[in-house]
Every structure is written in C-alpha cells, then in structure tokens.
Amino acid sequence: DAKTTQPTSMDCAEGRAANLPCNHSTISGNEYVYWYRQIHSQGPQYIIHGLKNNETNEMASLIITEDRKSSTLILPHATLRDTAVYYCIVRVSLKTSYDKVIFGPGTSLSVIP
Amino acid sequence: GAVVSQHPSRVICKSGTSVKIECRSLDFQATTMFWYRQFPKQSLMLMATSNEGSKATYEQGVEKDKFLINHASLTLSTLTVTSAHPEDSSFYICSPQTSGEQFFGPGTRLTVL
Numbered sequence: 001d002a003k004t005t006q007p008t009s010m011d012c013a014e015g016r017a018a019n020l021p022c023n024h025s026t027i028s029g030n031e032y033v034y035w036y037r038q039i040h041s042q043g044p045q046y047i048i049h050g051l052k053n054n055e056t057n058e059m060a061s062l063i064i065t066e067d068r069k070s071s072t073l074i075l076p077h078a079t080l081r082d083t084a085v086y087y088c089i090v091r092v093s094l095k096t097s098y099d100k101v102i103f104g105p106g107t108s109l110s111v112i113p
Numbered sequence: 114g115a116v117v118s119q120h121p122s123r124v125i126c127k128s129g130t131s132v133k134i135e136c137r138s139l140d141f142q143a144t145t146m147f148w149y150r151q152f153p154k155q156s157l158m159l160m161a162t163s164n165e166g167s168k169a170t171y172e173q174g175v176e177k178d179k180f181l182i183n184h185a186s187l188t189l190s191t192l193t194v195t196s197a198h199p200e201d202s203s204f205y206i207c208s209p210q211t212s213g214e215q216f217f218g219p220g221t222r223l224t225v226l
Contacts, residue, residue, distance in 0.1 A: 036217075043117075043206050043217040044157065087156075098213040100147055103157040 003027070004088045009108040012082075018075040020107050022088030025069040032093050033064060034101070035073045037084040044087065044103075047073065078111045085109070115216040116140050119207055123222040126197055134192045134221045136207030141216075142187035143209030148180075151204040151220075163190065197225040 005023045012018040024033065034049040048055055048062045050071075055062045061074040075082055087106040091099035116139040126132050136146065145164050149157040161182055163169035169182040179201075181193040190209070194201055202225045207218040 038157075041204070041220070041222070043119075043219045046216070085156075093213040095212045098210070100159060100162060100210075101208065101215050102159060103149075105156050 003090045003102075004104055006086075006088050006104065006107045008105065009110070011110050011112055012075075012078045014080060014111050014113050015077055018073075018078040018082065018109060018111070020073040020075075020086050020088075020109065021070065022073070023070045024088070024090045027068050027090050028092075030092050030094075030097075031090045031099075033062065033068075033071050034089045034091060034093075035060070035062065036087045036089065036101075036103075037082075038087070038106075039081075039084045047086075049093070078109075080111050080113065083109060083111045115209075115211075115214075117207065117209060117216050117218040119205075119218040119221050121221060122219065123224075125224045125226065127226055128198055129196055131193055131195045132197055132223060134194075134205055134207075134223075136190045136192070136209065136218050138188050138209040138211075138216070141209075141211050143190070143211055144187065145210040146182075146184050146190040147208040147210065147215065148182060148190075148192050149206045149208060151206065157206060194223065197223070199225045201225050 035047040036044040038044045050062045064071045085106040118137045120135045148160045151157045160175045161169045161171045163184040171177045184190040206220045
C-alpha cells in the first residue's frame, strides 16, 4: 500500500513559487519525509528531507504540518528546468535501520513560460 | 554530493543476447545496492536488493535467473540481463546506499530489438 498520496500533475508559471503537496497520514514517528525529482531520462535527484521541523536548502523548502500527516515542497522561483516528476517518500533512515526507497507515481510538474 | 556512475548509458542489443550494466559509487562505499527499472511513463520499480558479498534478494515477479546481480565490492555492482527480449527494454537505475542514505545512478537505457 502506498504510504503517500500526491496529485498526478500540476502546472506552475515560470518565476512563480511551485507548491507541491503530499499526504502521509499513516507516517510513523521514526519516518522521515523525503523528496526526490526525476527529470526525463535521468536518474532520480535528491531534493530535501525532514523529520518534523521545516527545512530549507539551496533547492527548496519543506514544510511539514505539526501532526506530520502532510507536507509541502516549495520551489521558490520555478524555472523551466524544474519541469520533472516529483516524488514524496516516507522512510526510516538511520545508520542502523533504514527502509529502501519505494517510489509512488509522483507529481508531474510542468513549468510554463 | 555522492557520485554514482553507470555504464553504458544506453545500449541496443539483439533479442537473445546478454547485456551487462555496471554501477560504480565513485566517492563512497556502498554496503547495499538497489536496482530499479522504469518502463515508459511509469514510476521506478524496485527489482532487487544486494549486500556486498551476499546473494541478491529479488522482488516478487522479478526472475533471479534472468537478472543476475553481482555485488562483489563496495564500489561496484553489475546487473546482467540474460537472454534479453524486447519486453526487457527499459530504463535501469542503480541505487547504492550507505549509512541509511540512498543515492541514484544516471540510468541505463536498454533497447532490445
């Protein structure tokens, strides 16, 4: 059974913020929220991950709700190169205990000029 | 970030031949290697998991005698598609893991004629 649900597709205007939602209502206390993206014909690229606090890096921001049942990936200024399939994944990720990354269908984001 | 290479990046072969795909972790040692495949317009599907020096564990529906995995060292794993058929045409992606973090190769596009 899928641990996350995401919209199938989204459009975003170039230069605008892209907000990609993800529901993970059955997340466990030791599971992190990970985001990857896959540009056509390339391997998946890591974007960001978090446990319960909001996170930001040079690529994106991750906002996790207080109950941890959902999260939003924010690309602050989307460019055409951000057109890709975005995958939200929950997994345990510790040195001594980890889950393999299982991909759902993801959200296909199209950035429009 | 961690660097993962795959070779070849694309290969075309005749039906009935065998194809070997190499995956190397260039700047870290991978205790575990995952192999995924991706059919057009579909998500990545996990094929098998291997630990260095051990036999691979295959996901349900993946033939272990057809997809031979060798993980002889911490920096190299190979996937051999034996007696390839047109239905094996796919995008194959390796994913080495260390300390709970998974990284992804750029993928190998296999076309079987």
